[in-house]
Amino acid sequence: MDNIYYPREAVITDIKEETPTIKTFRFELNEPLAFKAGQFMQLTVPGIGEAPFTPSSHPGKVGEMEITILRAGRVTDVLHNEVKVGDKLGLRGPFGKGYPLDKFKDREVLIVGGGVGLAPLRSLIYALFDHIEDFSKVSICYGAKTPEDQCFTDEYNKWKGMPKTTLNLTIDKPHPDWKGTVGLIPCLLEEEKLDVDIKKSYAVSCGPEIMLKFVTFKLLEVGFKPEQIYLSMNRRMSCGLGKCGRCNIGPYYLCKDGPDMCYADIKDYPNVFG
Amino acid sequence: MEIYFLQKDKLINLLEILEKTGKVFWAREKELSSNRGVVRTISIEELNEDYIQDYQIPGLRAHDIFKPFLLPLRSKVCEYPDNEWADIKDATERTVLFGLKSCDLNAIGILDKIFLEDTEFIDPFYKRKRKSLVIVSSDCISAGESCFCNLLENTPYATSGFDINIAEVSDGYLLEAGTEAGEKILSELQTREATRKAVKERDDRRKKVLNELKKQNARFEKAFSELSKRVSEGYNSIPGWALGSTCVSCGACTNVCPVCYCFTLFDRSFKRGDKSNRFMVWDSCQYKGFSQMAGGMNPRFSLMERFKNRYYHKFFRFRERYGLYKCTGCGRCIDNCLGNIDMREVLSGIKIGKDAN
Numbered sequence: 001m002d003n004i005y006y007p008r009e010a011v012i013t014d015i016k017e018e019t020p021t022i023k024t025f026r027f028e029l030n031e032p033l034a035f036k037a038g039q040f041m042q043l044t045v046p047g048i049g050e051a052p053f054t055p056s057s058h059p060g061k062v063g064e065m066e067i068t069i070l071r072a073g074r075v076t077d078v079l080h081n082e083v084k085v086g087d088k089l090g091l092r093g094p095f096g097k098g099y100p101l102d103k104f105k106d107r108e109v110l111i112v113g114g115g116v117g118l119a120p121l122r123s124l125i126y127a128l129f130d131h132i133e134d135f136s137k138v139s140i141c142y143g144a145k146t147p148e149d150q151c152f153t154d155e156y157n158k159w160k161g162m163p164k165t166t167l168n169l170t171i172d173k174p175h176p177d178w179k180g181t182v183g184l185i186p187c188l189l190e191e192e193k194l195d196v197d198i199k200k201s202y203a204v205s206c207g208p209e210i211m212l213k214f215v216t217f218k219l220l221e222v223g224f225k226p227e228q229i230y231l232s233m234n235r236r237m238s239c240g241l242g243k244c245g246r247c248n249i250g251p252y253y254l255c256k257d258g259p260d261m262c263y264a265d266i267k268d269y270p271n272v273f274g
Numbered sequence: 275m276e277i278y279f280l281q282k283d284k285l286i287n288l289l290e291i292l293e294k295t296g297k298v299f300w301a302r303e304k305e306l307s308s309n310r311g312v313v314r315t316i317s318i319e320e321l322n323e324d325y326i327q328d329y330q331i332p333g334l335r336a337h338d339i340f341k342p343f344l345l346p347l348r349s350k351v352c353e354y355p356d357n358e359w360a361d362i363k364d365a366t367e368r369t370v371l372f373g374l375k376s377c378d379l380n381a382i383g384i385l386d387k388i389f390l391e392d393t394e395f396i397d398p399f400y401k402r403k404r405k406s407l408v409i410v411s412s413d414c415i416s417a418g419e420s421c422f423c424n425l426l427e428n429t430p431y432a433t434s435g436f437d438i439n440i441a442e443v444s445d446g447y448l449l450e451a452g453t454e455a456g457e458k459i460l461s462e463l464q465t466r467e468a469t470r471k472a473v474k475e476r477d478d479r480r481k482k483v484l485n486e487l488k489k490q491n492a493r494f495e496k497a498f499s500e501l502s503k504r505v506s507e508g509y510n511s512i513p514g515w516a517l518g519s520t521c522v523s524c525g526a527c528t529n530v531c532p533v534c535y536c537f538t539l540f541d542r543s544f545k546r547g548d549k550s551n552r553f554m555v556w557d558s559c560q561y562k563g564f565s566q567m568a569g570g571m572n573p574r575f576s577l578m579e580r581f582k583n584r585y586y587h588k589f590f591r592f593r594e595r596y597g598l599y600k601c602t603g604c605g606r607c608i609d610n611c612l613g614n615i616d617m618r619e620v621l622s623g624i625k626i627g628k629d630a631n
Binding site for chain 1: 351352354355358359388389394395397398509510535536537538539540541542543546547548550552554557559564565566567568569571573574579582583586587590591594595
């Protein structure tokens, strides 16, 4: 039997700087590892500790994995400052249920990302692109603080070029280099800007919880039902097994029942948005 | 199973047989001197030959908890890289726990639900420790001030969950085996079948303690008949939780709780680049850092949210998942609270419906 707490070795083969505070780390995996878009991994920096991340890479690629990480705390500081190509880190997982792709079939999928929150959604985007014929439409809305803070910029043209796909970007404040939309993410979800058939849509959002809160309220305002909204609630998680006790919303453990939760399931419980 | 009678002065024989079975840890009443004078306490410690002659089974649950035998304060779960199980997969020697009360057995039953009977994940470390236990329980002979097992439909005497149960009667003990292992131990002991009179005495004593408990907890009965509803519907009631205002977030309640099991994984290496050890250590939902994320966001930032979360977990969340309350009514959290918070009073104070705000 495998020890569930034991991190499998993973070698870093590439580190890409996405923004001044976000890097994408590519790992080579010794054993093939399949995950579903939205499921998360526990990444170990030896001797320092573990932190949960949802991979940003194509879920179909089983020999390697990319994880996009914002520098924010103890583990991520070491990842950003000290870790080099060739270093051996550890991975546990995947954990959680992932996005319910079956439900999205023959529906429009509205993807709403904020900051580094686009990382798990990128994995979802790849999964949708794999079977784009199964979905009526993919609308991607993404907001970052400044143009400098946008992740995966070199892929935007490819995304826009996919059939049935649109990409809308916004930045928080006006910037001399920016000609596009300015404003917080909910501004991309205004009824007149939103070119989706709400009745036949699902919305999926990932970002800081304060953003998820206002995105959810905006989506409800324009006519989405709680059942149509999925939120990636990537909170602090330690065990990944629904045991260590910290990641609950109501009776659900985000690590086991999520981290992508249907808003209808959680909305009536305490501390949904912190 | 049959009930046997053991003479009062023969308890030592049972202890000696248990010592041959494994390492014995017993609950023992003792005096500790402190700067406030002598304090009587019931501790859990390794059996000591010096005290075996005069040993008496405590009449109440111990002040300590038996939880560390299953979930140690800190336990190594792996060593990495290259040493998946380290030295931790070997069988442990048998451990005999002696003098547990019904609430202690219920606590083990609850921990089993989480770590042993959850079909999605069985904890190998817990399982290994659990299988090595021999459990000898005993009836309570009075009701402790903070005891409220009766409110959670438990009794101050055990009817299952033990290998052997001991009930004190006037001139000896009534022994009952709950498992084959227990039966085997009893067969090595010189006993005789208990008389009907002795069994009646045991049952009368049991009833007496249960009645004491019912009497002292009568005023909380209503609240405990609708706990789940109270805690979930009354969650946002501000006056309802006023009794929690003396909480200082010290975490004593979760640390003395026989069923609080939340933990965190914690890594250490002696030197960067060396092998690292991963430990599972107790954590507490009362600590501010429990749910805090990198970057500072914290879904339960305020003390009151954390205070309520503990009740919410015990009486709502856990029940939704496992079908029972995560509380045995042992009252240790009441005895140890720095803020003098009584769980029974808090639960009775929660307001629902019209009175909520």
